[in-house]
Amino acid sequence: MQLWMQVLIRSLSLFILIIFLARILGKRNIARVPPYRFIIYHVLAIIAALISVNVIPNLVNGLIAIGVWVIFSIAVDYLSMKSKWFHDLIHGKETVLIKHGKIMEENLQKERLTGEELLRELRYKDAFNLADVEFAVLENTGDINVFLKSDKKPVTPHDLSIKVAPQAEPQTVILDGNILNEPLASLGLNREWLCIQLENMGVSLDNVFLGQVDSSGDLYLDLFDDAIELPQPKVKEMVYANIEKSQANLMTFALETEDKEAKAMYTKNAEKLKELMEKLEPYLLR
Amino acid sequence: MTVGTQMAKAIATVQSAAATMKTFALETQDEAAKQTFQELANTFDDALVKLQGRQKYIEEQEPQYKQQ
Known part of the structure; x- marks a missing residue:
């Protein structure tokens, strides 16, 4: 050969x-x-x-x-x-480099790491200030992972004691003008629902490059034709504004009516809606 | 109609107007109109807070105006 x-x-x-x-x-x-x-x-x-x-x-x-x-x-x-x-x-154990905010010099020496290298790795993790670091560990892959002091960590809704709506991952339902059935089904939706949504937005399926549905059912589209301005999904804000409006209307009715019974009914329902608004606010507005 | 009721009525009206502006802002597709509506909604919201403060003051001064 x-x-x-x-x-x-x-x-x-x-x-x-x-x-x-x-x-x-x-x-x-x-x-x-x-x-x-x-x-x-x-x-x-x-x-x-x-x-x-x-x-x-x-x-x-x-x-x-x-x-x-x-x-x-x-x-x-x-x-x-x-x-x-x-x-x-086989893998070796990870080495603690900073503990309680103090650099463990003997561990640095054991891993043959210089101070510059440690600082550089810390900077990769956005920890420019050594004083902000509570704990840092050298993983067996060579990465250095940093645990910041509790007052230097990014703020979460939990820290601010704000209630936020639970959110699951969004699903991609349209890719390159094709409807993907499996993600749609996992959200409990179907092709008809998607077609109605597209029709409401006035978009044809061929024009959609990418469409995602988030866990609250809002559809976000990216079109091939970027000149078209699409209305952003604001279903939840809309619901909240409508409830707010109804509540204000009930209040007006309660004040305007002469009938004692109707007044009591309006007031009661206005208060009910007010309570509902307070409960729904974290889910609809945040 | 007492001052207290008038106040409450004004508050309800402003609140309704604010909510209407918010729905308009969400519904319109025109960016400029959206912004105008949003600004109006904010103005109404500010007015609402001020009016509510005033109502509280009135109620403190003249408890008989307080709504049953």
Whole structure:
């Protein structure tokens, strides 16, 4: 067989094999793997490349090498799942670098980290001021994670004791002008509902690049034609404004009527609506 | 009609107007109109707070005006 034929066949078959192996090796963020995995990936890549361009002439030897690296990599994963001791042996333990706001110099030295490197990593996490940091840990992937002092953390609605409506993740229901059935069904909606919504907005399905429905049922659309201004979904605000209006109307009626009974009825219902408004405010306005 | 009732009526009217402006602001598709309505709604909301303060004052001064 001619050499170029060999290279062609080897490359093609290895291409398929390697893509398949990459799936087996699992989903990992390449930038955040422990060092040993980094090495495994590189060894596999190099062996594959060498076989592909015929530097390793014996195909069987090359495949054995790939097989060993893949199987051991998976075996290590399983063993570290089963045994904590093995996990610590392979992955190492994370190192605490800052505790109670104080830098642990001996741990820095153990990890051969300089002060500059620590500060740089802290800055990545938006902690420019060392005084703001309560705790920082060096993960076995080399990342430094920072726990800020409680008074320096971002404010949450909980901190402000504001009640907010619970929200689930939005679902993408239209992509590139196609309706996606599965996300629609998971929201308990159907195609008819979507068509009615599109009709109300005066948009044709072909013109929609992306459509998302949030957990309260508002549909947000992005169109191919950016010149068209779409009304933003404001269903909840609308409901609240309408309740507010009805409440004010009831108050007026109560004041205007001469009939004692009607007056009492209007006042009672106005108060009921007022209570309702207070209850609904976090759900409709925030 | 006593001053207290008149006050309450004024408050209800302003509140209704504010709510109407808010619905208009949400319903209109014209950006300029939306902003105008929003501003009006804010003005009415301010007026509402002031009127409510005034009503409280009246009620304190003249308890007989207080609504039953």
